[in-house]
Amino acid sequence: MRYVRLFEELTINDVPLVGGKNASLGEMFRTLKPKGVNVPGGFATTAEAYWAVLEHNHLREPIFDLLAGLDVDDVVRLAEVGQTIRDWLTHADLPDELADEIAEAYRRMSGPDGATVDVAVRSSATAEDLPTASFAGQQETYLNIRGEASLLATCKRVFASLFTDRAIAYRVHQGFAHDKVALSIGVQRMVRSDLASSGVMFTLDTESGFRDAVLITAAWGLGENVVQGAVNPDEFLVFKPTLASGHRPIIKRQLGSKAMRMIYTHDSLAGRSTRNIEVPPDERHQFCISDDEVLELARQAVIIEQHYGRPMDIEWAKDGNTGELFIVQARPETVQTQADANLFKQYILNERGTVVAAGRSVGQKIAVGRARVILHARDMHELQPGEVLVTDITDPDWEPIMKRASAIVTNRGGRTCHAAIVARELGIPAVVGCGDATQTVPDGEAVTVSCAEGDTGFIYQGALPFRVEEQRLDEAATHTRTKVYLNVAQPEQAFEFSRLPADGVGLARLEFIIMRGIQAHPNALLHPDKVDEATRGKIAHLIRGHADGRDFFVKRLSEGVAQIAAAFYPRPVIVRFSDFKSNEYASLLGGSGFEPDEENPMIGLRGAARYHHPDYAEGFALECAAMRRVREEMGLTNVALLLPFVRTVDEAREVITLMEKNGLVRGKAGLALYIMCEIPANAILAEPFLELCDGFSIGSNDLTQLTLGVDRDSGLLTGFDERDPAVLELIRMAIKACKKQDKYIGICGQAPSDFPEITRFLVEQGIDSLSLNPDSLLKMRQVVREAEEG
Incomplete structure (x- = not known):
């Protein structure tokens, strides 16, 4: 046939013939279907068919004359021109040969009984979906089309969609000449999704x-x-x-x-x-x-x-x-693949304010601008350059003006929606799926849009100060003998932080995941009958989509840890079991009824003492189940485990036995188990402690408090920190004991992130690793290098 090609006849090299979308569908149908990629069958019209329609209806010169000199930023004139051209094509006649070939190819798609099939009719521009630009959503798709007459009428609407307002504007912005881009129509068996x-x-x-x-x-x-x-x-x-x-x-x-x-x-x-x-x-x-x-x-x-x-x-x-699951489209990703992989850029808020809306963050940036709430596409011309666009949702019709925005905020949508994709292409932050942003964000007032705080994006009232820090990663990746690890608190930031020149993660705290991702006390999840009715309702809302509270806790906790472990895989990731104090556990949803009222929680029921205590043993079993799931079901065996606040050797032995009963056996599948060295007893009795584990991780904050007898949260006590000779002596003892037994020794406390002299001291003592906060890793790696060079 002259104007039609079946998918099995097409390859990815046929973009000039049938456009990127249809060429890709043909390529997958022909070569990937045997490998397990399920693509519905169909056919495509050629670029020649499009030009034939223009010639048959004498539309080539009128269309391109009308587009010549069009200012696409004049959205009113753009709409007028686009509508005129679309009307011409919608009412055009298809050449007989083209109509006959489309009808014949459609009849071939019928089932063995000759039944008429439903089809999806899609557009595929011959310049679209290049590695540097995606034409996704610029033209129209029509679903649930049945019968020859309906199909032929729909084909004309698809041809016309090459001249939607957004498609015209996009071609101009991307530098594509209108008279060099043709349209192919893809007709594909409908998937009953x-x-x-x-x-x-x-x-x-x-x-x-x-x-x-x-x-x-x-x-x-x-x-x-x-x-x-x-x-x-x-x-x-x-x-x-x-x-x-x-x-x-x-x-x-x-x-x-x-x-x-x-x-x-x-x-x-x-x-x-x-x-x-x-x-x-x-x-x-x-x-x-x-x-x-x-x-x-x-x-x-x-x-x-x-x-x-x-x-x-x-x-x-x-x-x-x-x-069945089907693949109905595939195109190159066009944003992240163009990014500079060696540039690490962080947007950091200097202060926070009143949150007026929150949703899914897109873009990891911060922007400040006057909010412009626009409820209807017909009013989109009201958006002024540098303003924050706040609307219900966007679709491709909004694209001619979206480049004016400093940020985008929507009520609806996820990370793959139109607003998110356009925001990434434009390099601006977006917060999508806020629910009620059009009601809560004050129209005409300055706001700060922050997507630099993890998965959740925030819209703050007022113009808040922020800074941008940049670092070339290729300049900071020199190897050092001392391993330089990261402390990672939020799983959703792990992918970005994994780009830093770190040798792994020295501390991932379960309590951060429990507090942010789980929010409820494990005992309340296991025993909702023991909490009040209001709390039960909140728990029921939390665990939606999960079998019960146990399933929710284990999956949420394991998936939080898995994000961090995957980000750095196969580099080691040391995960510390929960180290909430009793007052912190009590603040979790449903927690007050399960926690004691302690005078001094800092040295009360915390750390290892909780794990075998009758009031928390079930909760520790859930933590163990989550860690087994990470290592065994997900295959992330780079996860090592860390026991906090172990007061005695007997307590260490008891908790290790409890871990084994819960399926976590030191040495099995390479499982490493470390103990926090954060109590003076750990350093003083290092030898018997080390016989039970694979090494120490020094917690310098608690070690300082317990060595010097100070509460570092007290504003009345100042001048006490890790540089005190008594604290340094205990650290020296711990390092020496580990070296003697050939066991791992690292530090995950705050001190190396704050004090270069502590970093130099630790390197001189021969410590195996330092675990640093992300904002201090690059500069402290240089300190480590200088200390090793002497």
Whole structure:
């Protein structure tokens, strides 16, 4: 056929013939289907077909004359020109030969019984989806098209969509000449995801650019809601290296609200082939794909990435009739792949203010500007340069003015929605899925948009001061004998911090994950019958999407640790069991009824003493179950474990026995177990302590307090720190004892991050590693290098 090619006839080299989207579909259908990538069949019209339509209707000169000299920043004139051209093409006639070939190819798609099939009709511009620019969403897609007449009418609407306002503006901004870009139409067997779920996945982390993860988003129904940002989807992260070794490394899952489901209608002739319906609460509160399906999608994504040799942006859909998972689009990722991998840039707020809205952070940056609340696309011209765009959702129609914004804030959407993608392309921060930002952000007033504080992005009232710190990583990566580790508190920042020249993680605290990600006392999760009704309701809300409180705690804790372990894999990551004090545990949801009222919690029921205590043994069992899940189910055997605040050798022995009963056996599959050296007794009796473990990690803050008998939180006591000779002597004793037994010795306390002289002292004593805060790692690595050189 002259104007039509079947998918099995196409390769990725056919972009000039059928555009990037259709060339990619053909390439995958032809070469990757045998490898397990499931692509629905179909066909594409050629670029020649598009030019034939223009010639047949004498539209070439009128269209390009109208576009000549158009100022796309004049959104009113842009809308007028775009509408005129679209009207011309919508009412154009298809050449007979083209119409006949489309109809013939469509008939070939019919089933063995000759039944008419439903199809998706997609656009594919011949210059689109290059490694440096994505035309995703610029043209239209029509779903649930059935019958020859409906298909031919839809094809004209797709041709017309090459001249949507956003597509015209995008070509100008990207430097593409209008008369050099043609449109191919892709006709693809429809996947009945209206009866199931669909979404988007990237073969890297979209915020940090971390290459070893697959990010998957999912919502009920057709995928347009996810792409447009009309819903807040479920989100999953899968770790590629241990997925390849047969493990189940879902290292993060987040339940989205998924308030709407897009389904089919039967009014496709009128161009209204879909509509949204409300999702019942019980379906909103469950994940819309299973763990097995998450892992299968990730496997297909990795196959696609390996085939193309670059990170990919992929759309997927699940058929509700057959249960099959399909790949319906794949294109190159165009933002993180263009970033300078050797530049480490941090945006840091100097102070915080009143939070007026919060949602998912996109971009890891901070911006200040006057808020402009715009509820309808027809009013988008009101946005002035440098303002913060605040709206419900954005779609490609907004693109002509989005480059004016200093930041974008939306009520709805996830990390793969339209607003998020455009914000990344523009290099500005966005906070999506806020829920009610259009009501809570004050229109016309200065606000600060911060995406530099982890997964949650905040909109603060007023213009807050912030700074930007830059460092060339290739200038700081010189090897040192002394290992330089990081202290990592928040899992969501681990991917970014893993770019730093660190040898691993010397301290990952479980209490940070429990406080931020779990929020409830483990005993309250295990025994909701023992808390009041209001607390039970809050717990029920927390654990949505999980079987029960135990499942919630184990998965949340394991996934928080797994994010850190995956970020630095295969470098070692030392994870410390929880070291909350009783008053801190009591502040967790439901915690007050399970905790004692202690006069001095700092030296009360904390650390190892809790783990075998009848009031917390069940909670420690959950921590152990989570660590087993990280190492065994996810395959992250780079995780080592650390026991805090071990007062006596007998207590160490008792806790180690308890760990073994809970399946954590020192030495099994290379499991290393360390003890915090933070009590003078640990250094004084180092030899018997070390016989039970693989080494010490010095906690300099508590060691200083307990050696000098000071409360460092007291404003009345000053001048007491780790540089005191008594503290240094205990540290020296600990290092010497570890060296004598050939055991690991490191420090994870604050001192090396604060005091260069402490760093030099530790290096001189022969310590194996220093674990530093991210903001001090680069400068202290230089101190280490100088100390080693003498």
